[in-house]
Amino acid sequence: MKNLIGACMFGQSGGPTSVINASAAGVFTEALQQGNITAVYGAAHGIQGILTENFYDIGKEDLAELENLKYTPSSALGSVRYKLKNVEEDETDYKRILEVFKKYNIRYFFYNGGNDSMDTCNKISKYLLKCGYECNIIGVPKTIDNDLYGTDHCPGYGSAAKYVATTMMELFQDATVYDKGQITIVEIMGRNAGWLTAASALASYKGFGPDLIYLPEQAFDIEKFLKQVQEVVDKNKGKCIVALSEGIKTAEGLYVAEAIAQGNTAKDSFGHAQLGGVAATLANLVKERVGGKVRAVEFSLMQRCGSHVGSKTDVEEAFNAGRYAVKYACEGYTDKMVVFKREEGKEYKINYELMDIELAANTEKKVPDSWILPENKGLTQDFVDYALPLIQGKLDNPSEDGLPRFARLKKVRA
């Protein structure tokens, strides 16, 4: 544990969220205040910007614009999906990173991302440790999927969950307005973990949510699904709302659209999964087997970049995650990731702690089975108690001409 003097580098990696830039704002504003940080750099497109010496001098930015990053979705510096090879396999990238870090005397490195990005961060950390190059490295978590191990929840999840629950309530209003029934099938992001789809249960909790919820944590049975939809339709004058994860799979491990395409069910020819997603594929099946008006809806990219409906709690926590990463690094910690620890008790409170980054890399946290109601009826009160605090607070996003006023960075090359 060493209190170093030198420059700091920050990079953004992986898919967009509403609050990834809020963490950037936290890192930057804190780093600019730290006496032992001599320069603050932001890498263009994460690790790639480091490899190509393409990064910005954040000291040249206006503080007001850095503050505005809190309300600017996605990655202001540019993101990247770049998986470092294992060092035993190919050392090239690692050598280059060390070279760049030495050249700019980078002694603090912060990397913001999900599982894969924490893996990258971990590999760099271990390599520099091995080489004896002193650099304090802290990962800043981020993912709408909420699937990172060791943290109560991930920055980005609260805002995406708020988008999902809010939009689901509005869709409920839209989809139930006619006297004639409609079956609405809503597809929500989440390949392996159903946290975001589970957030639609918050809408049900308010009385305006889906009747049936399908998470990737449980095998999807196409015939059972059709039966469950039929039951709701029969009970509810033809009205039925379904929320499901893009990643639902059959017991055989096939994505549902694949399974239908392969004719694994009694049904035949709805195998155009490449065109629509699973909601569109299932909507066609439901139209044929259950009948009535059926509509597929995808929350698509909107759910991960909808910062206009962001959670204030999420933005503040994302900001703090960045801030604490810098604080801890300046205290001498390294090879860690910031995690959220929720205090016991009725009042919601988060403490910002550290965990070995190795533990975060490439693990996945799933929705516990005990929080999933039987027969796809939704989520338990335990889930609601867990998730509801994360979506609290209305943002006071700056606007201009009635539209969002995103941060305008100068992006002066270092």
Added chain:
Amino acid sequence: MKNLIGACMFGQSGGPTSVINASAAGVFTEALQQGNITAVYGAAHGIQGILTENFYDIGKEDLAELENLKYTPSSALGSVRYKLKNVEEDETDYKRILEVFKKYNIRYFFYNGGNDSMDTCNKISKYLLKCGYECNIIGVPKTIDNDLYGTDHCPGYGSAAKYVATTMMELFQDATVYDKGQITIVEIMGRNAGWLTAASALASYKGFGPDLIYLPEQAFDIEKFLKQVQEVVDKNKGKCIVALSEGIKTAEGLYVAEAIAQGNTAKDSFGHAQLGGVAATLANLVKERVGGKVRAVEFSLMQRCGSHVGSKTDVEEAFNAGRYAVKYACEGYTDKMVVFKREEGKEYKINYELMDIELAANTEKKVPDSWILPENKGLTQDFVDYALPLIQGKLDNPSEDGLPRFARLKKVRA
């Protein structure tokens, strides 16, 4: 022109908007204050509720909940798509309406909807006039399509336009974040009029919008489209954002997905229009012909019920449209629709006037050609000047548990 004493009936009809209930709030609160209105009824599912004597006594509702209607999307009373036959063809429904109106002494009738609903309203108005049954009838316009004749714009458009422009800005952030390019094709509502798709130009005006915009007002040439996308991709490191109306048609009058399915282009097998919409169909074509990562996005139902991002101007105007309908009816006007007249000059100001309802029925107002830039480069400054005032103002939507607090009506049957 006669100042009548009796009950008033209000009905909601057609597709949802964010502010249809704001007009209901305007009608209800004004009607409850008018001395010559003896009772205020809200029809369940529009004209159908009248035919089946299924309506609610609005006098039994809490005023605070009626106020909350301003922030509750879609139709709180239920909507309907019911086209009255011409009276010469079948008089049954008309006789029934007259019977119900007589039974409840309904002397004021307000109907809220788009073209088809104004047609219904017009037919009832003419029939009652012919029968000599005194009833003051005023139509209240509403449609996200903004295609009603005789009014500067329609309640519902401003909020949907704000959703489109805001979400497009966020998508821009999301879609341009990687160093590798992505082609994003966004499908926006509008069968025959491109007003809503045109609103994506407001995002371009702020620097975060689509590169190419396709409206149904102009014939869609598939080969030209592919060429234009290719040009943007070449110029812009593989990044290209397209906004297009669901209703775009080829010069032969075929919907684009149909045209592609029929092999009218050089291409072949992308004819699964029933699964995805036109964006999905074109995304597949672009993937094959232009290459790279291509993503189709549909704003789907969200664009018409996204009241959390509603325009304050729109909500207030929708409320006033309802209020003025009642005021004018109580002054003795009948057989009219409320229209918005924009004052000349720099300051945006709307006056609420009346127009013969016959003029509103079944006509369509399209985006003027002179507002559409050549080569699908977007809309002119004239359009921006027209549309920008309509999306102004942030709503102070009530919330509960971090989620929208929709109106809770008692719905006491009359």
